[in-house]
Amino acid sequence: MKRFVRVVASFLIFSIAALFPLGTANAQSNALSITPRKNYNLKAGESVNDTISVINLNKTEDLVIKLTIVDFKAQDESGTPALIKDPNAPTTAWSIKPFTTLPQQLSIAAGKSTQVPITVKIPSDQGAGSYYSAIQYAVVTGTGKDQVTIAASSATLVFVNVPGVAREQLKFEQFGAFVPNKGDTNGTFDGIYIAHQPQVMAYRLTNQGNIAEVPQGAIVIKDMFGKTVKTIEDANPKKQIVLLGQTRRIESCINPQTQKTEGQSGAEVDEVVCKDPGLKPGRYTASLRLLYGSNGNETREITAVASFWYLPWWSIIAFVAIVALIVGVVYFLVRKIRDMRDVRGRRGRR
């Protein structure tokens, strides 16, 4: 009898082990699709119940994610968010952590999606301004005995604007033709372009107020004869945000070209690349005018002027050749005139 029980027990253990393997190594999806950004406009005392879509892109493995609200700030002058993941870090002045509730963990079946409920409730005594944090989705990959575990993580940036009388102040820093580096993390404002045409105009602003600003405006580029050669109708085409305390560089292509492609899900993807604006050699002057000011607050404006030269090598060589020719001709004529005077003078003395 004991032997029979042992056999049955062993069979059950093996069966269970086969059905539910120990550990979760190699059995978790590390692929997700999220909404990258949410914007809310909520008055003090108002709340919103919304949902954020999360899709498990993996068609064969389930996805388990941990959700946390983390604060963020600007990593640099670009729009890269630096997530503040230290749990002991003090809550930022602009955090929406105290106002936001959402589930802590989710499980999404292979190839399926879910709507994550999110509630943002603004206290009735909350002052006007911009508040923002990120909802981080950290994939739970399970544990393995291997040396390196890799995990995907993504985040939705959540911006809440509480309307009212706020302190709005952008300080102008710099404006000009700009050459971004690879990846656009930085770059240089150049005044002379020789090897290539300038493709980007950029300006830098520092936010000294308590509203995250999205300045609007336009840029007009004129040649050295005062003729408008390019108009950038939208000086902030990507609606880039200047976060609180951030010095932000905002760039506009002088001649943007949009390539429309279709993503895997069928959604349209607009890829914008900056092309040569077709400038002729010479000096150009760019005028920038920006407006900012939220509803019910004073409209403020920033104006700036910058100039740059576009001088390809061939134009420099041609210019030098022309100047040399002019100088040569003038010099030749002067010598001729002087020689003629010398001859007349000698004749007169005779």
Add this chain to the structure above:
Amino acid sequence: MKSRPAHSIITQAGRFLVVSIFVISGLATSFVHLTPAFADAPKLQHRILQMTTQLEGATSDYTFRFKYQTGNPLIGSLRFDFCTTPYVTETCDAPAGIDTSAATLTTQVGETGFTILSQTASEIIITRPVLQADSSRDITYTFSGIVNPTAVGQFAVRVETYQSTDATTLMNSQSDFAGSIVIAINVNAEVPPFLDFCVAEIIADYCQTSGSNFFDYGDFSDTTTRFSQTQFQVATNARNGYVVVLEGNTLTSSNHLIDALDVPTASAEGSSQFGINLRANSTPAIGQDETGVGIGSINTDYDTPDLFKFAKGDVLASATTGSNYNLFTVSYIVNVPPDLPAGIYNTTVTYVCTGAF
């Protein structure tokens, strides 16, 4: 007969140089002065635009508050022009959906007595007999029944004041008021934004299938570089693009660690090194260059074959606008010194992908 002294070559060159400098300076100076400075007309002071609703396409009251420009100007009419851009551009393009044709002037405070002279879908002109405005007085004009633009974002209301009563001559100020339209909460945008991201040893079919989330180097050796590779794939239609940031630490065992390479460095056997890059390498032969139809690019520090780095918080790859799929291959190298204490060394490397703002 007195012969004329020969010109020395130094004198000739010097004269040529002086004349050249004068010619070039003259040309450059003339270019500079040909470009007029950016001139501004007088402006209304302390301008505020208050909309009762900022929702796209909604009917709203627009209240303009300001003080007239300094100098107590003579005012006979005002033109309110709704445009996509402020005054820097010569033309005014009306924002899509704006409709002021049924607007009525419902409130006047300060300098009063105005009536609507004419109005179109994007322009209103108000008029009254000419008055000398008090520049220190708070002014309020409210128009009711304006249909908001339908495009989410900013627009400008250009306001011009005239001494004439029909807004045609004797303009004495030009100013902009900033307006903005917001999307209603819980209303789906036309193209829902997405950010697709996946990580695995091997990725196929646009993240739909993937390999393991773990890998092993086997036993470390002070005479041989250990290496491996994983992949990540990204796509987004967010107009600000994305960034992929490196998180995690180097390989550790108890309180022993293998040094993370904090600057791009070549692999050196016998050293303590843990690093990655995103290129096809020859020493060791590992990795693959970026593929895909997207416009994502690799950060410079991780973009040189055979140079490796591992710095927590570094941006590995990014796109500055929407970008279709790109597949990036991450190569990992490990070198250990002869005196590395024995133990099981492991780590978790997290790739954090977010939209830019």
